[in-house]
Amino acid sequence: MNIFSNFGSRLKTEFKGYNAAAFGKDALAGVTVAAVALPLALAFGVSSGATAAAGLITAVIAGIAIGALSGGSYQISGPTGAMTAILLSLVAKYQLQGVFIAGVLSGIILLLCGLFKLGKLVSFLPLPVITGFTSGIAIIIAFGQINNFTGLTCSGETTIEKVVSYFTTPQEFNLTAFIIGVAVVVFMAVYPKKINQYFPSSLAAIILATIAEFIFNFDIAQVGEIPKSIFLPDRLDLSAVTLEQVEGLIVPAISIAALGLIESLLCGASAGRMKNEKLDSNQELIAQGIGNIVIPFFGGVPATAAIARTAVAIKSGGRTRLTSIIHAVVLLLSMFLLAPVISRIPLAALAGVLMMTAWRMNEWDVIKNIFKVKVKTQIAQFLLTMIATVIFDLTIAIVIGVAFSLIMFVVKVSDMQVTVSEVDPEKLDTTKVNPDKLKYTSVVYITGPLYFGTCTNLEEKVSSLGESYNIIFSMRGVTAADISGIEALHEYCEHLISQGRMVYFSCVQPSVMDLFERTGLKQERFKHNMFFWSTDKVFEHISSL
Numbered sequence: 001m002n003i004f005s006n007f008g009s010r011l012k013t014e015f016k017g018y019n020a021a022a023f024g025k026d027a028l029a030g031v032t033v034a035a036v037a038l039p040l041a042l043a044f045g046v047s048s049g050a051t052a053a054a055g056l057i058t059a060v061i062a063g064i065a066i067g068a069l070s071g072g073s074y075q076i077s078g079p080t081g082a083m084t085a086i087l088l089s090l091v092a093k094y095q096l097q098g099v100f101i102a103g104v105l106s107g108i109i110l111l112l113c114g115l116f117k118l119g120k121l122v123s124f125l126p127l128p129v130i131t132g133f134t135s136g137i138a139i140i141i142a143f144g145q146i147n148n149f150t151g152l153t154c155s156g157e158t159t160i161e162k163v164v165s166y167f168t169t170p171q172e173f174n175l176t177a178f179i180i181g182v183a184v185v186v187f188m189a190v191y192p193k194k195i196n197q198y199f200p201s202s203l204a205a206i207i208l209a210t211i212a213e214f215i216f217n218f219d220i221a222q223v224g225e226i227p228k229s230i231f232l233p234d235r236l237d238l239s240a241v242t243l244e245q246v247e248g249l250i251v252p253a254i255s256i257a258a259l260g261l262i263e264s265l266l267c268g269a270s271a272g273r274m275k276n277e278k279l280d281s282n283q284e285l286i287a288q289g290i291g292n293i294v295i296p297f298f299g300g301v302p303a304t305a306a307i308a309r310t311a312v313a314i315k316s317g318g319r320t321r322l323t324s325i326i327h328a329v330v331l332l333l334s335m336f337l338l339a340p341v342i343s344r345i346p347l348a349a350l351a352g353v354l355m356m357t358a359w360r361m362n363e364w365d366v367i368k369n370i371f372k373v374k375v376k377t378q379i380a381q382f383l384l385t386m387i388a389t390v391i392f393d394l395t396i397a398i399v400i401g402v403a404f405s406l407i408m409f410v411v412k413v414s415d416m417q418v419t420v421s422e423v424d425p426e427k428l429d430t431t432k433v434n435p436d437k438l439k440y441t442s443v444v445y446i447t448g449p450l451y452f453g454t455c456t457n458l459e460e461k462v463s464s465l466g467e468s469y470n471i472i473f474s475m476r477g478v479t480a481a482d483i484s485g486i487e488a489l490h491e492y493c494e495h496l497i498s499q500g501r502m503v504y505f506s507c508v509q510p511s512v513m514d515l516f517e518r519t520g521l522k523q524e525r526f527k528h529n530m531f532f533w534s535t536d537k538v539f540e541h542i543s544s545l
Contacts, residue, residue, distance in 0.1 A: 003115070007069075007283055014073045014320050022319045029318030030326025032198075033076055036312050037063075037327060038334060039202040040357070042223060042342065043350040044079035047144055048301050049091030050099065052223040052342070052350075053232055055079045056335050058300035060230070060328045066291035066303065067324025071284030072268050074275050076309040076324050077291065081357055082263050083256070083302055085140040085389075090252050094245075098252075100236035100296035101245055105253030107302075110260055111289025119281025122265040128381035129401035130266065131366050135382075136389025136397060141358040148221065148351035149181040150174060160391060177220045177348035180209055184352025197315070202353045209349035210341060221347040226339040230332065232299025255395040256292075256302050262398070264288050264305035271310045308357075377408045416448035416457050417477070423539075432536075434543040441470040441542065443535060447477030450512065452484035459492055469501055472538050476507035486515050502542075506535040 037059050045055020059078035066077040090099050113119070143162060147153055151174020154162040184205045191201035213222070227233065268279030284305070292302050313323045334342070370378050385401035392400070421443050425435035448454060493503045508516065508531060516531075532538045 003283065003286065006280065010071075010280060010283070018320065023322070025317040025319050026322040027326055029313050029316035029323045031330055032316040033309050033313045033318075033323065033327040034330035034334070035203050036200045037076070037078060037306075037309050037331060039200075039206045039350070039353055040306075040309070041079055041331065042206075042345065043354045043357075044081060044084050045301070046148070046223070046347060046350055047081075047141065047354055048079065048084040048087035048099075050087070050096060050301050051232075051234075052345075053226050053335075054096075054234070054299055054301055056226070056331060057230065057232055057298050058295055058303050060332045060335070061295045061298050061300055062291050062303035063324045063328025063331065065294050066287045066305075067321050067328065069283070069287035069290060070305075070321055070324070071280035071282070071287060072272060072275075072277060073320050074271050074277065074310055074314050074318060074323075075264070075268055075279075075284065075287075075305045075321075076313050076327065077264070077288070077303050077305045078309065079301055080263060080304050080306050081141045081354065081361060082134070082137045082259055083304055084144065085137045086252070086255055086259060087301055088140075088144055094249065094252075096234050097237065097240065098245065098249055099301055100299075101241055102249045102253045102256055103296040103300075103302040104236065104293050105246070105249060106256035106260060107289045107292030107294075109253060109257035109289070110285050110292060113257070113261060114282045114285030114287075114289055117282045119265060119285055122262050122269075122281075125262065125398070125402060126381060126405045127366065128370055128378045129385045129398070129405060130262070131363050131370065132382040132385030132401060133262075133389055133397060135362050135367070136386040138358040138361040139386070139390050141361070142355055145181075145351040145354045145358075148347040149178065149355065151177045151220070151348075174220060174348075176218050177346070177351075180212070180218070180220070180346055180348040181352040181355065184209060184349050185356050188353070188356045200312075202356075205353060206345055206349055209352075210345050213344050213346050218346060223343050223345045223347065223350070226335060226342045228336050228339055230298060235299035236296040251395075258395050258398060260288050260292065260302065260304045261285060263307075267305040267307040267310055270307060271314060274311065274314050377405075377412075381405055381408070416446065416450070416454035418447075418458055419445040421445065428539065432543070433539045437543050437545065438470070438539060441472065441539075443472045443474055445474045445477070450475075450478050450481035450485040450489065452482070452488055455485060455488035455492065458489070470504065470542055471496060471501055472504045472506055472535055474506050474535050475509065475512060478512055479509055481512045481515050483515065483519065486519050490519070504530050504532065504538045504541075506532045506538050 038056075041055040041059040042052040043055070045052045045058065048055070062077040062079075067075065070077075087099055090102060094102070113121075146162075146166070152166060152171045153169070154165040187205045187208070188201040191204065195201075212218070264284055265279070265281050268281065268284055272279045288304065295301070295303060309327075313327075316323075367382070370382050381401060381404060384404055385397055388397035388400045423438045423441040423443065425438060428435050428438065444458075446458065450458075496503050513531075529541065532541065
């Protein structure tokens with residue numbers, strides 16, 4: 001009930017004072033977003049292994065269902081380049097029905113993530129991992145467009161297999177398709193940014209390529225027939241679903257859900273800063289879940305929030321979630337009214353749009369900064385995740401990137417610094433301490449976590465104590481410890497005491513002291529008073545003996 005009440009409160013705030021002028025801004029922004037979304041929806045539909053019509057339907061249903069339930073007033077969802085990277089191999093292996101089943105399963109997973117309030121999971125992903133993940137997806141998208149870009153054909157489920165097939169299978173290069181694709185890329189690259197704000201370069205490129213197709217009738221692949229129905233012929237058929245299919249698609253569904261979670265929440269966080277409005281991450285996951293459960297019944301592919309379209313919605317002055325719904329209605333009208341024209345769009349032109357999209361997906365400023373600061377761990381995280389994304393399943397790539405990050409973090413924080421310093425009698429306050437009694441005293445300054453893995457380092461450093469009789473462990477820099485570390489330290493102290501040395505502790509942090517007390521080390525293990533709040537107090541104690 002808390003989720004519903006929060007959503008209701010968000011809607012009241014969002015539409016407070018809403019009037020005709022505000023609706024006009026939403027309507028204008030919706031039309032602008034639709035102009036950006038139309039070529040991308042067609043391109044992502046084709047590149048996912050489905051059809052251009054599937055991409056359009058995905059954008060329409062996602063725009064309405066997910067947009068209406070979103071955790072932010074600004075989110076625009078639909079087919080995305082990142083998702084096509086998963087779907088292309090999924091279509092090759094399980095056909096479209098497999099994609100539809102996996103889409104519903106991923107929707108259920110996302111819905112559960114939202115209900116169980118797991119929206120903060122994405123905050124645990126390091127920036128180099130996210131950046132490497134995005135760059136890997138961009139590479140997959142670019143390689144996936146080589147067929148339509150050149151007229152070549154390939155086979156294989158992975159990017160590596162596809163690349164190998166280009167060189168092992170007899171191919172016939174289509175120069176016309178290549179020229180059109182290159183022309184679209186160059187056109188989008190030089191297209192003035194000022195004009196792009198009002199008329200997207202991708203749409204302009206597609207229009208020009210389609211006009212050329214009508215004039216010259218090129219012998220190249222086209223989008224093909226666009227059904228004038230919101231229910232596509234190829235859609236989820238529940239009567240044909242088997243338990244065996246569902247079991248086999250659980251892992252791909254987890255990959256789709258993981259990608260949907262990451263991309264949607266990152267989009268929401270980034271766009272939220274642009275609009276100064278915080279995203280309700282759990283509500284967004286609920287919206288993504290419901291949307292992806294519904295979409296396959298219309299013949300669409302899995303959707304996520306799209307940062308490019310969302311940014312356009314904000315920059316165009318969109319006020320509320322009606323922007324998403326209006327953009328979906330405009331796309332639906334385009335599907336019905338412009339079907340004959342859309343069907344003639346050259347696939348090479350869509351490939352050019354996606355090539356440019358893949359290039360722009362890379363976060364070049366972040367990548368430049370990663371290599372500029374020359375932090376080896378960050379560079380390794382980026383490269384490892386990017387390569388793993390291209391070679392393996394996207395979910396595996398994320399796991400590899402995060403696991404590597406955790407290992408590097410543990411290695412870094414477990415780097416205990418130990419400094420051994422003998423007491424200099426000349427620097428002591430003789431009014432409070434007796435320098436003669438501190439002649440054979442050493443202070444061991446410890447900085448870093450105390451656990452079983454760092455005790456060996458401690459022992460190696462302290463082995464150079466020489467003839468020191470009194471040993472003081474200054475532990476102000478030890479903010480974390482575990483039972484294993486405390487026990488290992490206790491055993492080492494017993495070893496020192498067995499050699500006739502006296503052991504003291506100073507500046508022990510409260511959390512570490514708590515472990516000392518719980519293990520009995522403070523009260524029971526040693527007979528002499530060994531814990532002091534400062535090193536000076538230890539000096540005074542030793543002087544009084």
